[in-house]
Structure formats: structure tokens, C-alpha cells
Amino acid sequence: MTAPFRSPFSLLTQLVGDQEQLGIFAPDGCLESWLAAERALALGQAASGVIEVADAEAIVAAACAGNIDHDRLWAKARTVGYPIVGLVREIERNLSDSLVGRVHFGATTQDIMDTGLALQLSRSLSALDRRLGDLGDAIAEQTRRYAHTVMAARTHAQQAVPTTFGATLATLLAQFARHRRRLAQAHPRIAVVSLFGAGGTSAALGERAGQIRADMAERLNLYDTEMPWHADRDGVAEFGWLCATITAACAKLARNVVDLSRTEIGEVSEPYVSHRGASSTMPQKVNPISSEAIIGLSGAAGALSSSLLRLQEAGHERAAGEWQIEWHVIPQLAVLAGSALGEALTLVRGLRVDPDRMRTNLLLGGGTIMAEAQMMRLAETMGHDRAHALVYEAAARTRQRGIALTHSLREVAEEQNVLHLVPDPLITADDYLGQAVQNCARTVNAWQQTPALKVHDIAISELARERH
Structure with missing residues (x-):
């Protein structure tokens, strides 16, 4: 044996x-x-x-x-x-x-x-x-x-x-x-x-x-x-x-x-x-x-x-x-x-x-996850580069002092005499989702159209024998 x-x-x-x-x-x-x-x-x-x-x-x-x-x-x-x-x-x-x-x-x-x-x-x-x-x-x-459950997107392991x-x-x-x-x-x-x-x-x-x-x-x-x-x-x-x-x-x-x-x-x-x-x-x-x-x-x-x-x-x-x-x-x-x-x-x-x-985690770091959103809104009136510099400074103060981005943003804008250009109210996470919700629907629909593999799957022990 x-x-x-x-x-x-x-x-x-x-x-x-x-x-x-x-x-x-x-x-x-x-x-x-x-x-x-x-x-x-x-x-x-x-x-x-x-x-x-x-x-x-x-x-x-x-x-x-x-x-x-x-x-x-x-x-x-x-x-x-x-x-x-x-x-x-x-x-x-x-x-x-x-x-x-x-x-x-x-x-x-x-x-x-x-x-x-x-x-x-x-x-x-x-x-x-x-x-x-x-x-x-x-x-x-x-x-x-x-599809509508708001959360933080993360890049480089950060919000x-x-x-x-x-x-x-x-x-x-x-x-x-x-x-x-x-x-x-x-x-x-x-x-x-x-x-x-x-x-x-x-x-x-x-x-x-x-x-x-x-x-x-x-x-x-x-x-x-x-x-x-x-x-x-x-x-x-x-x-x-x-x-x-x-x-x-x-x-x-x-x-x-x-x-x-x-x-x-x-x-x-x-x-x-x-x-x-x-x-x-x-x-x-x-x-x-x-x-x-x-x-x-x-x-x-x-x-x-x-x-x-x-x-x-x-x-x-x-x-x-x-x-x-x-x-x-x-x-x-x-x-x-x-x-x-x-x-x-x-x-x-x-x-x-x-x-x-x-939702709670969106507020971590003083809400700096909204930095890009606030920058893009400000860019409409002051241009991208100036808006980026303003929000960058505001985000730095938020990290250093532990205050909300919305507060530091208005603080920096007032110092630069552009507070009148800051929208009120400021944009929220729900307003800055882009195509996220639509992407969900499109992807689910595309999945439903993905064909399965068609294989005539019978027991190997019966293959050839069944034709005979």
C-alpha cells in the first residue's frame, strides 16, 4: 500500500x-x-x-x-x-x-x-x-x-x-x-x-x-x-x-x-x-x-x-x-x-x-475636510491662487489653535480685508459631494448589465460519456 x-x-x-x-x-x-x-x-x-x-x-x-x-x-x-x-x-x-x-x-x-x-x-x-x-x-x-451616507474620503490615509x-x-x-x-x-x-x-x-x-x-x-x-x-x-x-x-x-x-x-x-x-x-x-x-x-x-x-x-x-x-x-x-x-x-x-x-x-468624524481637525470646498467657492470671486493661499493659512491656524475652520477662515479674511467676499453661510459637506450619488446609480446599473460567464457545466465524470 x-x-x-x-x-x-x-x-x-x-x-x-x-x-x-x-x-x-x-x-x-x-x-x-x-x-x-x-x-x-x-x-x-x-x-x-x-x-x-x-x-x-x-x-x-x-x-x-x-x-x-x-x-x-x-x-x-x-x-x-x-x-x-x-x-x-x-x-x-x-x-x-x-x-x-x-x-x-x-x-x-x-x-x-x-x-x-x-x-x-x-x-x-x-x-x-x-x-x-x-x-x-x-x-x-x-x-x-x-449612496447618500456622507463620510470622509481619504487620500494618503488622511481626510x-x-x-x-x-x-x-x-x-x-x-x-x-x-x-x-x-x-x-x-x-x-x-x-x-x-x-x-x-x-x-x-x-x-x-x-x-x-x-x-x-x-x-x-x-x-x-x-x-x-x-x-x-x-x-x-x-x-x-x-x-x-x-x-x-x-x-x-x-x-x-x-x-x-x-x-x-x-x-x-x-x-x-x-x-x-x-x-x-x-x-x-x-x-x-x-x-x-x-x-x-x-x-x-x-x-x-x-x-x-x-x-x-x-x-x-x-x-x-x-x-x-x-x-x-x-x-x-x-x-x-x-x-x-x-x-x-x-x-x-x-x-x-x-x-x-x-x-x-458625520462626527467630518468635524475632526476643526472641519478642515471642507478646505477645498471653501477654496473653490472663494475662487469664484478672488481667483484660485489667492483663495488657496487664504484657506491654506486658515487651515494652518485651525491645526495650531484647535479652532474651527469656519472661524479661522473668517479671521484670515478679515485681516486681508476680503471678509465681504466670504459666502454666508459657508458650504457644507452635503453641498460638496460632486457626482458621488450619481456614480452609485451608474455603477450599480453597469453591474446589472455585466453578463455572467456561460459555461455548460456538467460533472466531469459524465463528459464525453453523455454524448456517447
């Missing part, structure tokens, strides 16, 4: 791991995808007259997970370095002697593994798209709810000008809409069949190679291609990059929540149930555990994504080590992305917002 498969324990995955992505890239998921490729190959060859229909039917019946001895398969894979030789032997054990040699006819190991990978990546993209859809819908709902909480969420919603479009655009470049033989020339299958490959693609709901991609991994690298950048977008949301939930700010908090985010020693603590997990997931994804360029270095017609990098990195990136989206959905759906604290 071979030792059971064990991956290094990951506390992060244990706590927030996406079960769907973990299942797609589990050993059984890989095995099912390779078997589906072998079934489709046999049926495609029968349709093109390379093997007999009855032989293909027997191969399809034999190429099922229940017929595979996992211990023997993986023991053979450790010897060979790849699993397909052992897989073919396992299929052949369930066939008559006359059919030995017909399984996997004219294909190379990477044809089967890459076709299987394409099936997994397609399913992974579909799952990520569903997650994106749920998260975007949740952000859209919160964007509508808080800048007034905005609304809905407007800050709208920028994230627009980003997730772009990610969803990227998934749809990338799917035809990623979910691609492979059948090109040892050196990428399809010599073993001759003139019928293209017909068989097209038939395989149709049976497996993959895209066909006329060019081999054994050593051209830009599509695989693109998948990894999509996972990493989606995870990073989730981390942007998480970092904002961490900052806004600081005791000194207290404008936004994570969902709460008893003991969520509790400390073992400090009874008052309610730690932002979802945000922390997302930031951790993104940091790990960023580190892994640095290897994606190495995948594309594979030379000549077949990799010599670069392929093995993706075996480790691609499944992890998919799991990290799915996990980040799932945790972000929990975060957004249960987000606790304190509009009163947002």
Missing part, C-alpha cells in the same frame, strides 16, 4: 478554504478530468475511423474512476514522473487483450493532462464567476443603501473631501465588474483542448488529427485550436493572474474595512455574532477576522503569482521543469481566489455601518 495523499496543513485553508475549488483540484478531480479526456479521444477516433466504434465503446466503459486502483496508479506515476502511463495501464486492465494498445492511441501524456487541466480551469472559472456574481450583487445592494460610503463601494463594484468581464474574455483562451502528439506536429494521427481534436473539444465543451500549447503556457499563466488580481481586489475591500473599523475611526465593522473575532485574553476585542483572512489570502496569492512568468519560459516543444511549477501553483491560486471571494461575500453581507460616526 502506498502512503495516502497528504498536503501540508494550511490553517488558512482549514478556516476559510473554498470547498468547490478544493474539490476541482483534488486528486479525484484530476483523475476524472484525465479519464474524460481519454474517453473523448476514443470516441473522436471512432468517429474518424481510426479505431472501431465497438472498441471505443469498450474504452469508454473501462475509463471510469471505479476501475482505477489508486495505489497502483500513483506508485507507477512516481516511477515514471507522470500519471498517464499508469492510467492507461489501469484502463487496459479492464479491457480484452485485443484492445490493449488502442487506449491513448496517437496521443502524448501532456495531451491528456492539458486537456484535463483545461476542464478543471473551465470549471474553476465558472465557480469564480458565480462567486463574483454573488459578491457583486451584495456590494451593489450596499452601494444603493449608502480629503466629503464623499458617501456608497461611492466608496461603487469603485470596488466597478472593479469586480471588470474582473467578471475578464473571466468571460479569458475563458476561450484558457479552456482549450490539446491533441498534438509528442512534438506538437500531430504526426502520429496524421491528416485526421484535426478532426479528432475538434470532436474531442465538442464532446468536452472545450475550445478547439490549431496550434499546440504544450510549451506555450500564456493561457495557464493568465488563469493564475486572474486568480491573483481578483484576490487582490478582495484585499482592497478588506484593508478599507480594517482601517474604518479602527477604534479611533469606528465607521464600519465586520459582521458580528457572539465571540466572532474574540480574544483569548482581552474581553473587549472584536477582531476583523474576515478582513485579516482575505489579506492573508491575497498576500499568499501575490507571492505565488511571481512564478507565473516562469511557466512561460518553457523552451522548444516541451518543458523541462517549468510544467511542474504550475502543478503546484495553479490549484493553490484557484483556491485562494475562491476563498477570498467567499470570505468577502460574508464580510459585505454582514457589514455594519455607523452613519452617525461618519
Whole structure:
């Protein structure tokens, strides 16, 4: 008996791991995808007259997970370095002697593994798209709810000008809409069949190679291609990059929540149930555990994504080590992305917002957040440069003496004999929101028009078999 498969324990995955992505890239998921490729190959060859229909039917019946001895398969894979030789032997054990040699006819190991990978990546993209859809819908709902909730916009970690909480969420919603479009655009470049033989020339299958490959693609709901991609991994690298950048977008949301939930700010908090985010020693603590997990997931994804360029270095017609990098990195990136989206959905759906604290924080620093607004109003009568200098001096006095900007502004204006040019009353935060509220409505509407990824998603164990 071979030792059971064990991956290094990951506390992060244990706590927030996406079960769907973990299942797609589990050993059984890989095995099912390779078997589906072998079934489709046999049926495609029968349709093109390379093997007999009855032989293909027997191969399809034999190429099922229940017929595979996992211990023997993986023991053979450790010897060979790849699993397909052992897989073919396992299929052949369930066939008559006359059919030995017909399984996997004219294909190379990477044809089967890459076709299987394409099936997994397609399913992974579909799952990520569903997650994106749920998260975007949740952000859209919160964007509508808080479209008019005034708060401080922050630049360089300092209060800048007034905005609304809905407007800050709208920028994230627009980003997730772009990610969803990227998934749809990338799917035809990623979910691609492979059948090109040892050196990428399809010599073993001759003139019928293209017909068989097209038939395989149709049976497996993959895209066909006329060019081999054994050593051209830009599509695989693109998948990894999509996972990493989606995870990073989730981390942007998480970092904002961490900052806004600081005791000194207290404008936004994570969902709460008893003991969520509790400390073992400090009874008052309610730690932002979802945000922390997302930031951790993104940091790990960023580190892994640095290897994606190495995948594309594979030379000549077949990799010599670069392929093995993706075996480790691609499944992890998919799991990290799915996990980040799932945790972000929990975060957004249960987000606790304190509009009163947002209003109160607008008064911090004596209301200097209104400096630009007052300057622009004064610029209408005294020009931009003079107005800027006046308000700059007023803001400096506000910081130095702890008085309100409205008071220091009138004080400086009186000293400069321009008090008559200062509007009364002065502009307020509600009057200086620009397009914030309209941006919320536009972004929500645009999100609702963003199409979902359309994938005919059936169980891999049924692929090819259903057409047969």
C-alpha cells in the first residue's frame, strides 16, 4: 500500500478554504478530468475511423474512476514522473487483450493532462464567476443603501473631501465588474483542448488529427485550436493572474474595512455574532477576522503569482521543469481566489455601518475636510491662487489653535480685508459631494448589465460519456 495523499496543513485553508475549488483540484478531480479526456479521444477516433466504434465503446466503459486502483496508479506515476502511463495501464486492465494498445492511441501524456487541466480551469472559472456574481450583487445592494451616507474620503490615509460610503463601494463594484468581464474574455483562451502528439506536429494521427481534436473539444465543451500549447503556457499563466488580481481586489475591500473599523475611526465593522473575532485574553476585542483572512489570502496569492512568468519560459516543444511549477501553483491560486471571494461575500453581507460616526468624524481637525470646498467657492470671486493661499493659512491656524475652520477662515479674511467676499453661510459637506450619488446609480446599473460567464457545466465524470 502506498502512503495516502497528504498536503501540508494550511490553517488558512482549514478556516476559510473554498470547498468547490478544493474539490476541482483534488486528486479525484484530476483523475476524472484525465479519464474524460481519454474517453473523448476514443470516441473522436471512432468517429474518424481510426479505431472501431465497438472498441471505443469498450474504452469508454473501462475509463471510469471505479476501475482505477489508486495505489497502483500513483506508485507507477512516481516511477515514471507522470500519471498517464499508469492510467492507461489501469484502463487496459479492464479491457480484452485485443484492445490493449488502442487506449491513448496517437496521443502524448501532456495531451491528456492539458486537456484535463483545461476542464478543471473551465470549471474553476465558472465557480469564480458565480462567486463574483454573488459578491457583486451584495456590494451593489450596499452601494444603493449608502449612496447618500456622507463620510470622509481619504487620500494618503488622511481626510480629503466629503464623499458617501456608497461611492466608496461603487469603485470596488466597478472593479469586480471588470474582473467578471475578464473571466468571460479569458475563458476561450484558457479552456482549450490539446491533441498534438509528442512534438506538437500531430504526426502520429496524421491528416485526421484535426478532426479528432475538434470532436474531442465538442464532446468536452472545450475550445478547439490549431496550434499546440504544450510549451506555450500564456493561457495557464493568465488563469493564475486572474486568480491573483481578483484576490487582490478582495484585499482592497478588506484593508478599507480594517482601517474604518479602527477604534479611533469606528465607521464600519465586520459582521458580528457572539465571540466572532474574540480574544483569548482581552474581553473587549472584536477582531476583523474576515478582513485579516482575505489579506492573508491575497498576500499568499501575490507571492505565488511571481512564478507565473516562469511557466512561460518553457523552451522548444516541451518543458523541462517549468510544467511542474504550475502543478503546484495553479490549484493553490484557484483556491485562494475562491476563498477570498467567499470570505468577502460574508464580510459585505454582514457589514455594519455607523452613519452617525461618519458625520462626527467630518468635524475632526476643526472641519478642515471642507478646505477645498471653501477654496473653490472663494475662487469664484478672488481667483484660485489667492483663495488657496487664504484657506491654506486658515487651515494652518485651525491645526495650531484647535479652532474651527469656519472661524479661522473668517479671521484670515478679515485681516486681508476680503471678509465681504466670504459666502454666508459657508458650504457644507452635503453641498460638496460632486457626482458621488450619481456614480452609485451608474455603477450599480453597469453591474446589472455585466453578463455572467456561460459555461455548460456538467460533472466531469459524465463528459464525453453523455454524448456517447
